[in-house]
Amino acid sequence: MNSVTPRRAIVTICSGNYFPYARILLTSLQKYHPEASLFLCLADKLQPDGELGIPGVEVIPAADLAVTNFPDFAFRYDIMEFNTAVKPFVMQDLIENRGFEEVVYLDPDIELFAPMNPVFDAFAEGADFVITPHITEPAEFGEFPDDIGIMKAGIYNLGFIAVNNSPDGISFLHWWGRRLRFQCVNKQSEGIFVDQKFVDLLPSFHDNVAIVRDRSLNVAYWNLDQRELTKTDDGWLINGQPLRFFHFSGISTKAPQQLSKHTARFRENLSPALQEIILHYIAKLKHFGFGCTANPEYGYARFDNGVAIADIMRRCYRDTEDLFLENPFASFADYLNQPSAECFSDTPWLITNLMYYFWREREDLQQAFNLSQPDSRHSYGLWFIQNAPSCGIDAYFINPVLDNVGYFYANQIKLCPQQYGSRQADVGVIGYLKAETGVGNAGRMVASSFCDSQVEIQGYNVTLNVMARQAETKVDDILASKIDSRVEIYNVNADQLALVRKHLAGKTSENAYKINMPFWELSKFPTDWVNNYQGINEVWAPSRFVQGAVQTAMTIPVIWMPPAVTLDQFTPRDRSYFKLPDHTFLFHFNFDFSSFATRKNATAGIEAYRLAFRDRPNNTPTALAIKTRGYDPDGKNLQKLIDFTADEPDIYILNEEMAYDDAMALMNCCDCYLSLHRSEGFGYTPAEAMLLEKPVIATDYSGTRDFIDSTTGFPVSYRLISVKENEYPFWESQTWADPNLDHAAWLMRKMVSDPTHTKQVSLAGKHKILNEYSPKYIGQLYKQRLQQIGII
Template sequence: MSICSNNYFPYVRILFNSLLKYHPESKLFLCLADKQDSLFPLEIENITIIEAEKLNIPDFYDFAFRYDIMEFNTAVKPFMMQLLIEEYNFDQVVYLDPDIELFSPMESVFLALDNGSNFVITPHITKPSEENTYPGDIGVMQSGIYNLGFIAVNNSHQVINFLHWWGRKLRFYCVNEQHNGIFVDQKFVDLLPAFYDNVKILKDTNINVAYWNLLQRNLEKKEQSWFVDGQPLVFFHFSGININNNQRLSKHTNAFHGNLSEDLQELIDNYISKLKYYSFQNNIMPKYCYGNFTNGVFISTIIRQIYRKLKNVWYENPFLSFCDYLNQFNRSFNNNLSDFPLTNLMVFFWESRLDLQQSFNIFNNNKDRKRYTFWFLETAEENQFEYYFLQPILDKISGKLSHYKSLSFSQKKSQFPINVIGYLKTETGVGQAGRMVINSLQSVNINVKGYHIDNNFVRQNDFQVRDLLVSKINSPIHIYKVNADQLGIVQQEVKNYRNKPDFTINMPAWELSKFPQEWVANYGNIDEVWVESKFVQVALQAKLSLPVLFMPPAVVIGNVKAVNREYFNLPKDRFLFHFNFDFASFSSRKNPEAVITAYRKAFRHQKSDISTGLVIKTRGYDPDNKNYQKLLEIIEEEDDIIVINEYLNHSEVMALMNCCDCYVSLHCSEGFGYTLAEAMLLGKPVIATNYSGNCDFINQETGFPVDYKLVSLKPDEYPFAQGQKWAKPDLNHAAWIMQKIVENHSETQNIALAGQNKIAVDYSPINAGKRYIKRLQKLGLI
């Protein structure tokens, strides 16, 4: 038997195939520490798969919730072995980790069992290990004398008693806390030889060979067979191997890293070759079914640790209810200092770290409590706390930070328009966003005027709101639709053309998770900030001592030029992917190269009955054409990748998007993602990095989110890059999605339709306008 989650199927395929080769008489079982996924079948015949949930584990969801994926995979071991002995009545059971491969029969194991040993285990090392590399003697003592990647047992009362004892311990204590003397299931088995006499400690050096003992053993290949210390290798344990690095045996040690012996290099190369053969299409990793709350929110390690410390058993399903408990405001800490109430998560996190306790006195110091609140928001991303856990904090502090006093009744007259100040004629994204603010306010019958800020660097020929523009600002309410870096400059420019406002709102765009401290000073005369995404809300609220509110914007397509593909010289008979970006928004952030690479991965070497193409539309300021030339060089001699680098008005841009079949954005970060929302409104399936502002409207139901990992920005990649992180999209995952979209038209269209409805309803001008007016009414401004 073995145990793994879906993501380890490539490993367990190697194990089971080697077992079938050397022990064809055996019955093979897999305990799936996950749920079966039809998209990722095991694809090996005669293997019995038993999901962990089907085992006799008390309070299963409590059990699954308290452990991360590694801990959970080890915690189910005694329960699976109990099942095979007590219900299937097997005489002998052998457990092997999924990252093991057999090279000859396990004769010594079965000989020990046949000779009456109830247990067979192998020590990590069989002689002193005093090398300077991990694990050595001390590391072995910390993690466990015996390696529990292997254990064999007979069906006996002793074994049954032990498995039940082991299961009781792992029910609550299967944790990776070596500093506390516990290492998952493994450390408990140090006690096994003390409990029972008939324990065979198998010291044969040709069995369970791995990075932890290979320095003490001689691996060699003779006549196409593997030997260790002159004996045939029985099985090798490839713990910590990396499919993308054949120069390192294991990520867990610096030993066997570069300059490998010829024989070891061949062994590693062979195993990695098999891993690649058995890997999923495009190396896509299945999702772990116990990795998220039922509502989709990620369960971080710290959340599991908090859960374990609370009580032994959560009497409800924690996947359903524990997230709500974490979001409740802590009663013990919120009796007196109510200006900045703390959620349970905030309190438990503070209690878990000594450095936080030393830095913030949250008991009786309101200033420290405020500082801790802002610190919690600013570091939420690196601590893996999703927006869900920040929303109650943001809702509370936005009210606490507001210092506005309502206008008197006499001032609330309809003759006072709301003034929107921005680049209202410019043919840019920020210009269009400003015009949409005016459009949204008009849609709910608000008296609104616009004041245009000249920008000589871009075209200023958009006259959608020309009739509403004024040369003098005369209103008690000003909305600045300009970004933070220009806010001070714009305010100074219009200073001589306006009456002093009673209330000033800024609606900036920003694209990274941390807001620059250098721009905070620009907000001295601002009363409130409205932002387009939850991502930006967290970034700004962590820095600004004034309310920052999430106000989803309006998204409209406008008039779409009635043209077909021929107008743009596009092929008629291809499924076309599309990406549109502005060089002025930084190609490093927009990441067009990633779209190209993912497209190549999807279709260069994959057979398909449908021809495909990729259309990239570029625009904006590109100094010296450097980035544009780089883009052309990347796609040289690839006739199915088309770059359009010419001016198109908004109607033509929408027409081009409409002529293509699917929109792709593998951005590193987005403040909102207007082109994605526009494509969705056109009814196109949208593939997008599952990070930043677009996550408000793109999920599994409305689009095709792409996995990513966070990486640190290089100093020259983006303004204010120091200390920032953004997403590196998983291009294998993106390529896989591209293939699925081409292959599964009906399913794709259902998701695209849901996405279209999402934007049409939630991001309509009238609903955006209703949100604006609701807030202004709450403030007493209208």
């Protein structure tokens, strides 16, 4: 036997979110296999601050591998599929380009506890391949991972495979690579499970395959029923022999009483040894950064335009066989939004390619909606608008459908000024025009926008149920004691609409064209309020989000008509005026308790800030300033916030009453506005921050999406969660966003470390608001809509 150790490489594959796992594996490999060269293949994009932090380990970006049309390869798979699909390609690279004689692959969620001698002994005895079976005896307990379940997933566990530099080894890797280039999918019902099921064929294709049944290798939830784990002073044992490596597949730091999320077994009454090894691994994960360091978002999670890629879009791309795109990240989003050629695209109800694929995938939708019928296409459009977000579909793919539905109603309206007779004004703006409130400001901005569009207007100040100060004077010159106009625009929310109209009886015209501009913060519009719209002809929604919520509940036009955003003059202040530190990068959030603290989600911003900067070296000192205001009668909400940030001197809670001048000066002296909201009807404060040329980090959900994307701000990924009881009015069956704190924290660090990019984005954000939300621009939108229906 040759006593010279062959050139040996050991490689793992992961995306950036799995670095803590990989660090455990790689440090254990350095301990037990110092003779091997260690590699990590990064199934992700390289990030400036995404350092692995393990000296002596080379990182190979997946994009550097010899894969034909890599963008197509990365796009067609979700993160799990992609991590497994690159496996044969990186092993080819290590053998064919770097000349290693033995290459071992290990999943990142493995830890070694002893050398892998049986693997290398098999190579020394002439094996070209070394694999380990999931189970080594029958498993007939009737639940996964029983032997039937293992047959579906694959006989051999591909968290481990070793290949020799031989003609057979190279031939197999090329065949495996050809298959995984296009067919590395999770379709167990069709006999395919990513990379794993293909290796069932390996012993049939090649000789010299060592199927190593050593119980000390690849111990995991799928075989622990068949092996006894114990602990002695010398370490962990399997069946009395030293444990070589344990595969912690499916472990959760939030559930230390269970071994894996992938099985119902090993969830209670764990043996002392099993409980100890679980706690040991969780402690190591935290030591290596899990849950206490910021992770970037998966680099292949979005189109080039910043829109999130849902799994169904990857499936649609794979199944669209007649479509070839050199870079689907750049162009496939447009294809998804195009009218489906297979589905009556010449009719008023637009069915996009994405909608058609969605419908084709789901039998329940096919049964519910007959797309050959116009009414059914209409119903499917409304269903898609309301339900697509919960399926992970970005608003970018919903808005064209929303416009189509809204304008179908809108285009049926044709009026003329003469039918309304002689009136004192073209438009009457009805709202809380003197109230110092957000809704009051919205009404004033509508009035100002019409003034800039040279439309004759009147204004009526509503005082019904108003508790705020009536001190605003900006539109006093248009106020009247009654409204006499062809168009009446009610700047009141839906819950007050019927009350206000009743209160104004005799002060408005019965036959005026009536428009409501409501704000609402959840994705489903309350059915209790629909009756309030009797006699209302049209709704102008301040955001796409509100448009979608209202249109699915109404049979009148719901048109996206955003409000104007402006800043009044204010006196700039330095930070000492607010007792805030100089020479720090200062994050800021401002919210009103009366707007529901849970919705505003200030604690998420605090947690993201901690994750980004607490106990992590940073060249620039940072701080977080949170300004609170509004109705908090017993002070409990404020006290919770103070207690939540106790003993954190870099987090400032400001609860003083501030006039507009000081509130804007505070925002102006900060470096970033942070809004990890659960939902916003529009998002005035982030928009105002953008006008001040402040970079904005905001949850990529609801109203703020209209003006914040990756070119104008820093959108944070999220998942939808149910609104809990009494967290918001009409909470039943509602969802809102749970922002990804890892992503938010990573963006915060990136913002501090890359001021050039931050400046470019904040400048683009300022121009976005200046150009598309100015009173002049918005006033023209309003005027064009009224001209379109023929009323002015």
